[in-house]
Amino acid sequence: MSLSRNALAAGVALATLVVASQASAAAFYLQEQSVRGAGRAYSGEVADRGAASLWWNPASIAGLEQNEIYGGIHLVQVDSQVNDRGSTLTRPVIPGGLTTPVGGETRAGGPINNGVVPNLAAAFRVTDKLAVGLSVAAPYNFTTDYNSRSWTRYDALKSNLKTIDVNGTVAYRVNDMLDLGVGVSAQYTDAELTSALPNLSPLLPDGSSSLKGDGNWDYGWNVGAQFHASPALTIGASYRSKIDHKLDGHVVVSGLLGPLSAANVNTDGKAKITTPWMAHVGARWQVNPKTTLNASVSRIGWSEFKEIVVTYPGGGSVSHQNYKDTTTVAAGVDYDVNPKLTLRAGVEYDPTPTPDIGRTARVPDGDRMLYAVGATWAATDAIKLDAALSYISFDDATINRTETIYPGTAAATTLNLKGDVGGSAVVISSGLRWSF
Numbered sequence: 001m002s003l004s005r006n007a008l009a010a011g012v013a014l015a016t017l018v019v020a021s022q023a024s025a026a027a028f029y030l031q032e033q034s035v036r037g038a039g040r041a042y043s044g045e046v047a048d049r050g051a052a053s054l055w056w057n058p059a060s061i062a063g064l065e066q067n068e069i070y071g072g073i074h075l076v077q078v079d080s081q082v083n084d085r086g087s088t089l090t091r092p093v094i095p096g097g098l099t100t101p102v103g104g105e106t107r108a109g110g111p112i113n114n115g116v117v118p119n120l121a122a123a124f125r126v127t128d129k130l131a132v133g134l135s136v137a138a139p140y141n142f143t144t145d146y147n148s149r150s151w152t153r154y155d156a157l158k159s160n161l162k163t164i165d166v167n168g169t170v171a172y173r174v175n176d177m178l179d180l181g182v183g184v185s186a187q188y189t190d191a192e193l194t195s196a197l198p199n200l201s202p203l204l205p206d207g208s209s210s211l212k213g214d215g216n217w218d219y220g221w222n223v224g225a226q227f228h229a230s231p232a233l234t235i236g237a238s239y240r241s242k243i244d245h246k247l248d249g250h251v252v253v254s255g256l257l258g259p260l261s262a263a264n265v266n267t268d269g270k271a272k273i274t275t276p277w278m279a280h281v282g283a284r285w286q287v288n289p290k291t292t293l294n295a296s297v298s299r300i301g302w303s304e305f306k307e308i309v310v311t312y313p314g315g316g317s318v319s320h321q322n323y324k325d326t327t328t329v330a331a332g333v334d335y336d337v338n339p340k341l342t343l344r345a346g347v348e349y350d351p352t353p354t355p356d357i358g359r360t361a362r363v364p365d366g367d368r369m370l371y372a373v374g375a376t377w378a379a380t381d382a383i384k385l386d387a388a389l390s391y392i393s394f395d396d397a398t399i400n401r402t403e404t405i406y407p408g409t410a411a412a413t414t415l416n417l418k419g420d421v422g423g424s425a426v427v428i429s430s431g432l433r434w435s436f
Contacts (some may be wrong), residue, residue: 029276029300032074032117033137035431038388039374040332041346044294046282047226047236051121052386052433054135054169056280057224057238058181061123061131063173072386072431074117080423082108082364082399084151090414091200100202102415104149111152111364112423113143123169133169133183138162140189140275144362152361153196153206154405154415159362160192167222179226187243187275189215198405198413199257207255207264213247213271232286240278242304247271260411276323276353277301292334294346300326302353323353332372344374344388358401364421366397374429382435390427397421 032038033055037045045056051070053060061068084106090099121135140163146152164187171181190213197207224238253265282296302323332346348370359365374388399419406412 030117030139030141032072032076032427032429033119033139034070035072035074035386035388035429036344036374036376036433038074038390038427038429039344039346039372039376039386040294040334041330041348041370041372041390043296043330043332043346043348044282044284044292044334046224046238046280046296047234047284047294050433051123051133051135052431054121054123054133054167054183055119055137057226057236058133058167058169058183058222059171059179059224059226059236059238060181061133061169062171062179062181062226063129064123064125064131066435067125068123068436069434070119070121070431072119072429074119074427074429076115076117076425076427078110078112078114078423078425080110080112080364080394081421082111082146082152082361083420085398085418085420087151087418088416089154089198089202090416091198091202092410092412097414098202102151102154102417104151104153105147106151108146108150108152108361111144111146111150113145115142117141129173131171133171135165135167135169137165137167139165139187146361148196151419152417154198155360155401155403155417156195156362158192158194162190164188177228179228181224183222185220185222185240185243186217187220187245188217189213189245189247191215191247191249197253197256199255199260200411200413201258204257205255207253207257207260209251209253211249211251213249215245215247218243218245233283235281235283237281238279242277242301243275245273245275247273260406263406274304274306276304290336294330294332294334296330298328298330300328300353302326305353322355322358324355326351326353330370340378342376344372344376346370346372348372352397354397356398356400359397359399360401361399361417361419364397364399364423366395366421368395369393384433384435386429386431386433388427388429390425390429392425392427394421394423394425 034052045053051068087102090097119137123133144159167183167185169183192212194210220241220243222240226236279299286292305323328350330348335343350368352365354365370392372390377385401417403415
C-alpha cells in the first residue's frame, strides 16, 4: 500500500470517528428529545402519552382524543477539561526510533462546544383508535474544537457533526388495555473534521488533514407498545433499530514535507458506520391523585459501532472501535400542585460504552449522572408550557490509545496518547404542547 493511500485511509477513518465524540448522553447520542421528559430525567417517556413522547415510543399517540403539536429546544452548556498525562510520539529514526513528548498545550479547557438541540413532533387523530404522527429530531449533533497547539492535535482538532432524523408513525389502540405503534425513520448525517499530521522531523511544522463528509438518507424503524394495567399504571416498551450510515467525504492532506510529500492528497473516499439500536422499558404509576412515579431501563446496542469500514480507489481499511452495550436506568416523579401546575424531578445513571483501553481525545467520555427538575404550566386548556433544568456530572476518565500514523510504510510513526478527562454540563430546556 502506498504512503498516499495510507494517509487517505487515515483521513477518511478519522472523518467517521467524529461521529463518536461526546454529547449530552453517553458516547454520541443526544437524548434531549422531550422537554417534559427532561424534567424527570427521561424516566417516564416510554410510558407517557402524546406527541412529546414519539421519539421514545410510537405507541404513545394511539387513541388520542385531540390532535397535538409539540416543539422543544434544549440549550447545552458544557464545562470540560482534557489534560495531557505523558503523551509521546515515536518517529522512525534508526536504530530504535526517536520518542519525544507530543508537546504543545497540555491542558484543553472547554473543547466541547455549547449547543442547541431542537425537536418537533405532531400527532393527528384519524379515528378514536387510529393516529398518525411525525417527529423531527437531532439525535447526534455537536461540535468539539481543540486549539491548533493542543497536545491532542494529532488525534483531534475540530469535529463537527449534524444529523436530522425524520420519523413517521402509525399507532393503534387495540383495546382499553393495549396500544401499539410502528414507525419508519429517515436519518441524514453531515460531518466536518480537521487534525494535524506530524512531519518526520520534530523541527518541522505540522501538516494537516481535513475532511467534509456528506451522508445520504439512511433508514431504520421502530416499534412500541403500552399496556394500561389499570387506570393508575401504564407499562411501556419500545425498540429503535440500528441504522447503517454511508458517508461520502472529500479528504485534503497537506503540509507534509520531504519523504512524506507524496502523501499530500486531495481526493474522495467513502466510509460506513452503524449507529446503535435502543430498547426501552418503563412504567408510570399514579400512586395518588397528585403523585405519579416513573421508572425506566434502557439497553443501548453500542456494540453495533464495532468498526469503521473505509473504502477508496485502490484500497480500504478497517478501524476497530470495540464499543460495549450499556444499560441506562432512571427514576422520577411528577407532582400536580394544582390543575394548572405540575412539578417534576428525576435522576439517571448513564454509563459510557467507550473502552478503557482505546478511548481517544475524540471520545472524551465517562460514566454520567443526570439530575433534573422541571415543570408544566397549563396556560389554557389547549396550550401547555414545559420547562426543565438538568445537571450532568461526568466521572473522571482516562484517554489511553496507541495509533500508528502512516502505517505499513517506512515512515510509520507511533502516537501514544495518554490523558485524563473530566467535566459537567447544564441543559436548559423549554417547550410547548398545543392540542386542538
